[in-house]
Amino acid sequence: MIEPNRKGEVWVFAEQEDESLCDVSLELCGRARELADQLGVKMGAVLAGWNVRELSYRLIAQGADRVYCVHDTELEHYRTLPYARVMCQLIAKHKPQIVLYGATALGRDLAPRVASEMRAGLTADCTDLEIGEYRDPKSKTTHKNLLLQIRPAFGGNIIATIVNFDRWPQMATVREGVMALQAGDPGRTGEIIDEKVALSEIDKAVRLIERHREERSVNLKAARTIVAGGGGVGSKENFALIHELAGAVGGVVGASRAAVDAGFIGKEHQVGQTGTTVRPALYIACGISGAVQHRAGMEESAKIIAINWDKDAPIFSVAHYGIVGDMSKVIPMLIKAIKERA
Amino acid sequence: MSYDSIVCVKQVPDTANVTGDAMKDDGTVNRAALPAIFNPEDLNALEAALAVREQHGGTVTAITMGPLGACEVLRACLYRGADRAVLLTDRRAAGSDTLATSYILSQAIKKIGKYDFVFCGRQAIDGDTAQVGPQMAEKLGIAQVTYFERFVDLSGRTARIRRNVGNGWEVLEVRTPMLITVLDTANEARPAAARRVMRYKRARAADEVIKDVATAMPDASDAEKEAEQARRLEALKINALLLEKWDLDDIDADLMWCGVSGSPTKVHRIQSIVLTKEGYTEIPPTEDGVKQLVHELIVDHTLG
Numbered sequence: 001m002i003e004p005n006r007k008g009e010v011w012v013f014a015e016q017e018d019e020s021l022c023d024v025s026l027e028l029c030g031r032a033r034e035l036a037d038q039l040g041v042k043m044g045a046v047l048a049g050w051n052v053r054e055l056s057y058r059l060i061a062q063g064a065d066r067v068y069c070v071h072d073t074e075l076e077h078y079r080t081l082p083y084a085r086v087m088c089q090l091i092a093k094h095k096p097q098i099v100l101y102g103a104t105a106l107g108r109d110l111a112p113r114v115a116s117e118m119r120a121g122l123t124a125d126c127t128d129l130e131i132g133e134y135r136d137p138k139s140k141t142t143h144k145n146l147l148l149q150i151r152p153a154f155g156g157n158i159i160a161t162i163v164n165f166d167r168w169p170q171m172a173t174v175r176e177g178v179m180a181l182q183a184g185d186p187g188r189t190g191e192i193i194d195e196k197v198a199l200s201e202i203d204k205a206v207r208l209i210e211r212h213r214e215e216r217s218v219n220l221k222a223a224r225t226i227v228a229g230g231g232g233v234g235s236k237e238n239f240a241l242i243h244e245l246a247g248a249v250g251g252v253v254g255a256s257r258a259a260v261d262a263g264f265i266g267k268e269h270q271v272g273q274t275g276t277t278v279r280p281a282l283y284i285a286c287g288i289s290g291a292v293q294h295r296a297g298m299e300e301s302a303k304i305i306a307i308n309w310d311k312d313a314p315i316f317s318v319a320h321y322g323i324v325g326d327m328s329k330v331i332p333m334l335i336k337a338i339k340e341r342a
Numbered sequence: 343m344s345y346d347s348i349v350c351v352k353q354v355p356d357t358a359n360v361t362g363d364a365m366k367d368d369g370t371v372n373r374a375a376l377p378a379i380f381n382p383e384d385l386n387a388l389e390a391a392l393a394v395r396e397q398h399g400g401t402v403t404a405i406t407m408g409p410l411g412a413c414e415v416l417r418a419c420l421y422r423g424a425d426r427a428v429l430l431t432d433r434r435a436a437g438s439d440t441l442a443t444s445y446i447l448s449q450a451i452k453k454i455g456k457y458d459f460v461f462c463g464r465q466a467i468d469g470d471t472a473q474v475g476p477q478m479a480e481k482l483g484i485a486q487v488t489y490f491e492r493f494v495d496l497s498g499r500t501a502r503i504r505r506n507v508g509n510g511w512e513v514l515e516v517r518t519p520m521l522i523t524v525l526d527t528a529n530e531a532r533p534a535a536a537r538r539v540m541r542y543k544r545a546r547a548a549d550e551v552i553k554d555v556a557t558a559m560p561d562a563s564d565a566e567k568e569a570e571q572a573r574r575l576e577a578l579k580i581n582a583l584l585l586e587k588w589d590l591d592d593i594d595a596d597l598m599w600c601g602v603s604g605s606p607t608k609v610h611r612i613q614s615i616v617l618t619k620e621g622y623t624e625i626p627p628t629e630d631g632v633k634q635l636v637h638e639l640i641v642d643h644t645l646g
Contacts, residue, residue, distance in 0.1 A: 116480035121606030155357025167606035213510035325627025
């Protein structure tokens with residue numbers, strides 16, 4: 001752990017795979033930039049890998065003042081221990097006050113290992129980050145300019161705000177897609193600082209034998225229109241109607257957790273807190289009651305249409321247009337109306 | 343060669359089925375109103391450990407940290423095949439965040455001593471953090487393999503493990519001892535075995551015996567109760583049905599790293615979910631209504 005350090009930078013762990021930066025890291029740069037400006041400190045990014053120095057310019061364009069670059073063939077593909085060593089050594093050396101990671105499979109593997117070694121606090125899966133103050137009820141002291149780490153908890157039924165006022169750095173993982181990707185400024189300038197980190201034999205002991213990556217078969221994040229079905233769709237067969245409507249509007253098929261759990265459709269379609277967070281131009285929710293887990297993943301959509309027979313379904317509370325009625329009758333009407341206009 | 347496994351399990355409130363009663367007026371959760379269940383992915387972790395024992399021999403020890411009620415999940419482990427079950431319970435552990443929890447569990451694992459694998463579920467459904475596994479691995483100074491799908495190979499001290507990384511998979515070669523977090527898709531957890539249920543439904547921790555006796559003999563004198571407790575404890579010991587119970591002293595835990603003082607993260611506030619939008623345009627479920635809606639969406643360039 002490091003002592004609270006008010007001059008410390010705001011850092012982003014820049015996750016990259018196969019020499020390309022992850023979206024969530026770029027999204028995080030935008031928010032880290034804002035947090036750093038509020039605190040009046042510099043924003044840094046840690047970029048570890050092999051042959052990835054070029055990516056520094058993108059991180060600078062997205063807001064980084066400094067990119068700490070660690071180059072080592074051992075870092076070409078992610079393994080927990082070498083990457084944890086890099087983070088721990090750089091944190092000990094530069095004493096950042098905030099370190100943010102994407103809540104990806106990799107980030108959720110790395111960040112807790114680092115937090116444990118640093119004996120620092122870590123909040124998982126944040127959906128928002130702010131700077132604010134906290135009054136410690138025990139010591140009655142007020143800590144100013146802390147990172148407020150905001151996350152859904154208890155299966156998404158409550159929102160908790162977490163702080164870490166004494167054992168720094170303040171660390172959090174942040175869900176992909178919840179922070180909008182800012183337009184980068186290629187004209188921005190920043191420093192690239194090459195760092196060396198010594199890896200021990202123990203750090204290198206785990207071997208990567210085989211590695212297989214697949215393109216995402218469903219790209220919900222990039223979709224302009226999403227047609228999503230929920231438990232109310234009733235069966236796998238009925239889901240054909242959702243696919244048909246998605247086809248008619250040129251959209252991608254999404255689903256609630258209830259629909260995925262019931263086996264109507266694959267998990268890669270799941271929207272919500274435990275699935276993908278989306279913000280399309282149009283979201284059509286069919287037979288989705290709108291549990292908080294689901295709403296948390298789609299309520300930022302520009303336009304939301306909810307179709308549900310139950311007028312009291314919570315989904316209507318986030319909808320712009322609501323159709324209270326039988327989905328199996330309403331959807332064919334919608335398809336017909338769209339085809340007639342086109 | 344045979345392998346000794348430790349499985350960390352947790353009793354959690356069933357957050358997937360939260361009803362109105364579960365939320366108090368102040369926006370906090372009324373845990374008492376939620377049924378307590380075996381954390382789903384911990385069942386997959388237990389299954390993975392049992393499968394190793396079936397193939398290679400060895401032992402499976404289940405451990406849980408929680409209140410006395412958590413003995414329920416320990417019995418569930420015994421029903422499925424665990425050899426030994428340990429309850430870790432101490433008031434001084436209350437308020438532990440993931441870091442303090444991982445410290446306490448790692449101390450208990452050190453007390454168990456010899457092991458080849460520590461299996462955990464990927465995450466628990468009450469917090470969904472997935473942090474305790476990797477943090478424990480760090481505290482134990484061993485390698486971690488998160489998102490376990492299956493063993494590709496296991497011989498001697500070397501395991502080849504396939505793990506799911508979301509956008510694909512990879513195979514790691516790791517030497518024991520190691521910590522593994524298991525996904526719900528890794529296996530199909532076996533149900534309780536009827537014969538083991540018959541045997542282990544009587545398994546009790548000592549503190550449960552005290553409660554059982556108090557319920558069974560409400561009018562007895564203290565001396566009578568104590569005699570009955572002693573009799574029952576003796577019977578449990580003879581039949582190997584006494585669940586072990588450890589507190590923080592038993593595992594040599596440094597209190598500074600436990601409970602509230604060992605937890606860097608503090609809850610600042612809790613809010614119930616606030617709905618962001620008020621009111622919506624109601625579209626009648628008719629051909630004309632739907633046509634009008636599509637027209638509006640085309641006019642404002644949402645569609646087309």
